[in-house]
Amino acid sequence: MKHPKSRIAGAAQTVGLRKVAAIAGVSTATVSRAMNNPERVSPELRERVASVVRHLGWIPHGTARALATRRTNTIGAVFPAFTHGDFGGTIDGLQSEFSKRDYTLLLARCDYDYNQEFHQIRKFVERGVDAVLMVGEEHHHELAEFLARTGTPHLNMYVYNAQKPGTSIGPDNHKALVRLTRYLIGLGHRRFGVIAQNTTANDRARARVQGIRDALAEHGLAVRPEHFGLGGNSIHEGRELFRRIVDHAPQPTAIICGNGYLAVGAMLESQAQGIRVPDAMSIAGWDDIEIMTELPIPITTIRVQAEEVGRRVGRRIIALVEGQQEVTEFECQAEILVRASTGPAPG
Amino acid sequence: MKHPKSRIAGAAQTVGLRKVAAIAGVSTATVSRAMNNPERVSPELRERVASVVRHLGWIPHGTARALATRRTNTIGAVFPAFTHGDFGGTIDGLQSEFSKRDYTLLLARCDYDYNQEFHQIRKFVERGVDAVLMVGEEHHHELAEFLARTGTPHLNMYVYNAQKPGTSIGPDNHKALVRLTRYLIGLGHRRFGVIAQNTTANDRARARVQGIRDALAEHGLAVRPEHFGLGGNSIHEGRELFRRIVDHAPQPTAIICGNGYLAVGAMLESQAQGIRVPDAMSIAGWDDIEIMTELPIPITTIRVQAEEVGRRVGRRIIALVEGQQEVTEFECQAEILVRASTGPAPG
DNA sequence: TTGTAAGCGTTATCAT
């Protein structure tokens, strides 16, 4: 481009495959093979090449490699947020699985917005990722068609849908909350409060709320509108919504929270208001964040092994990219951890 | 490769630049220009090309583009952890700055290990990132030479070193703790406890501890070995180290913690032990995590605007990559937030 | 086992 005439076929200007080949006195093909398929090269040449590579400090040009192989060994993942819930653990799990197989994780955040999610995924595909990972199974309405058209392998995380096996890996959010609610009903609770996570662009949160409603309906029960609050991911909101809910008599005897911080907020506010937990009020959450066990009254919650989700997703998506058969369990367990914050209904 | 003979010069097989050009009846150069420098193409052709692109749903092949331009528009950042401290906020700041300029953020975690950090950076460079970002200014001993040899622009985050202007952006960790310690000394405290963050591969933590020691030395004071503990990032460790420290009489009257979770642990344990804060004991931390203000006794701490660090780093590294002049303030403020957990020394 | 050379899908130079 700059010196088109100075580039004689085979001549080596920059430190690249050609130069290595020239100095080692072999062809570029041999160098390439020595790097990628050492067993196909005679020990002698292999060593000679390795030595030259070391000496020159040559770093293979990944972009050129990607262009030639049509693979980038890169997988993109879009998360609603990096710090919420246990996404951090999942990212760790993904990375550990990827680094084993020499894949790189490309991360993006969409802030619970399907447009942003779609945008980030388009960027990923333009950048040439081999596959994309997303949270949840509900997305921008054009996404499915886009992924199909571009032939991009993909996987949904944090959801389990028995109807569509293989499309997602995660817990059954609905079932988990059915079980938690039944457990509380079993303790005699009849009036429930819910501090749910905002359900906009969050099908997991929606499924959990539906699980609560369905379990209550089994007993002819429902959450009163004034005992239902929507919040984000903060202790502060948990406090505020708790306060609003207990303001409306008859108070619920049990409050289920959509995530760990909301639950911590509810717990701290109950303390501040002198509402005894669990004697007068049971509190349960979702996600097992450390503070839940360190407060004076540990909080009953549901734990999903976030890192294990990441590892399974990692293995599965690599298998998808490489066209291998792989047996993965798609459903991840959501375990109820019963702690001191829940107990028999008062009276 | 598969059908080498079937590829006649200019013929278009897959949906690519060639096909778009062929259908639009222009050259590939014109299509490329229409996409990247629309102003250099006549409005008529520009529209014709755009229409064909839309119709075919062509997605430019980023890898090929990167090979031709020698730029990937990708910047890699290695963090010790994604969830510790306020790294999440910094990542947000980076992303917001990058997305404005069409850069993509490649993220990796090194788990407070210089070998892993070096490894991840090598991977980044192989994959063709335009620049790399790291946390701290101490790294693997070969890293500097590697970055110089490969000509990779780079920047350290979360540190400020007046000696080496332009190499890093962040707070002056040492100075911040000198100030915090002086403030406590000013309250009459003379016996100090320290629950420090592990200082292995963490020069920020080390600088902070040194700041404490230096400020104490100004008054002829020092931390007794039995009042010094090293921990990670958990409430649990904070509790344990607090317990160990107050076990050794004479108890310190003030304890400084290396991060938010350690401080929360110290606070919860002091409550559990019935040690009144701040009357009998002052507690201060680093990082302003939400729980610190929501506990019954809010915790005095130091806040660094993490997202602002990310934004500044983002702007600066893009300027470095694009060879622009750019005026950035390299030092970020570390603000002491005085809350109820610190007060005059007892007696 | 090793070499030759086409090809990956763009960009950019140079000529028109």
Next chain:
DNA sequence: ATGATAACGCTTACAA
């Protein structure tokens, strides 16, 4: 303003 074509640095089919 547009077009023809070399070049980007590798991999790989095919030939030897």
